[in-house]
Amino acid sequence: MRNKIVIATKNLHKFSLITETLVALGLGEYAFLNMYDIAYSGEIEETGTIEERAKQKARAALEYLSGEQKQSIRAIIGIDDGIAIKGIVTANARELTEGIVKGIALEPGEKVTDVRAHYGIILPEEEAISCQTFIPCIYRGSNGDVPHEENAYSLMQVFSYEGSKKTIADSSPEEILKNNLHYCGQELEVVVKRIRMVSGVTMHKD
Numbered sequence: 001m002r003n004k005i006v007i008a009t010k011n012l013h014k015f016s017l018i019t020e021t022l023v024a025l026g027l028g029e030y031a032f033l034n035m036y037d038i039a040y041s042g043e044i045e046e047t048g049t050i051e052e053r054a055k056q057k058a059r060a061a062l063e064y065l066s067g068e069q070k071q072s073i074r075a076i077i078g079i080d081d082g083i084a085i086k087g088i089v090t091a092n093a094r095e096l097t098e099g100i101v102k103g104i105a106l107e108p109g110e111k112v113t114d115v116r117a118h119y120g121i122i123l124p125e126e127e128a129i130s131c132q133t134f135i136p137c138i139y140r141g142s143n144g145d146v147p148h149e150e151n152a153y154s155l156m157q158v159f160s161y162e163g164s165k166k167t168i169a170d171s172s173p174e175e176i177l178k179n180n181l182h183y184c185g186q187e188l189e190v191v192v193k194r195i196r197m198v199s200g201v202t203m204h205k206d
Contacts, residue, residue: 002030006033008034013156024181042060054130076121109141156168
């Protein structure tokens with residue numbers, strides 16, 4: 001049976017991005033599942049810092065899974081986002097996101113940082129490991145017609161990577177992965193190595 005990793009999110013954009021990043025860092029032989037895949041239908045009360053929210057998501061997935069389901073699962077990773085504006089990190093709450101995509105929370109050209117917390121639970125011992133990643137971005141502005149999609153990452157449509165004039169949504173999958181690896185690879189590699197060590201798998205990058 002193929003080893004599995006649960007990414008504790010219903011946001012399919014984030015799920016795709018973190019999965020592709022982890023595969024590039026050496027977890028290509030694992031199957032990845034999101035909250036829909038494990039049939040999680042509950043509501044998670046997200047409170048506190050982005051680190052605490054990431055932990056809450058991972059713990060919720062862990063507590064939901066049955067003993068039989070856990071047999072092939074090697075890790076659960078909760079993720080949560082925040083936005084750093086002028087050095088102050090704010091959890092990526094719906095109200096803030098809506099204000100940004102509607103063009104009323106930031107000025108075009110303003111520098112922001114996409115902050116992401118990752119909280120991993122490595123099975124079977126439920127060992128915890130966490131890290132934060134930081135991606136510098138530029139707010140490209142909005143005329144207010146960018147929809148806020150449930151379980152999607154609307155900010156991709158109004159943010160660009162630092163040094164790029166294209167929004168993240170207009171960037172190619174290769175460009176997105178390259179930037180994610182550049183800014184997040186070193187921190188996430190620590191998580192990857194630990195998962196592989198506990199699973200007894202030799203480190204190998206595809």
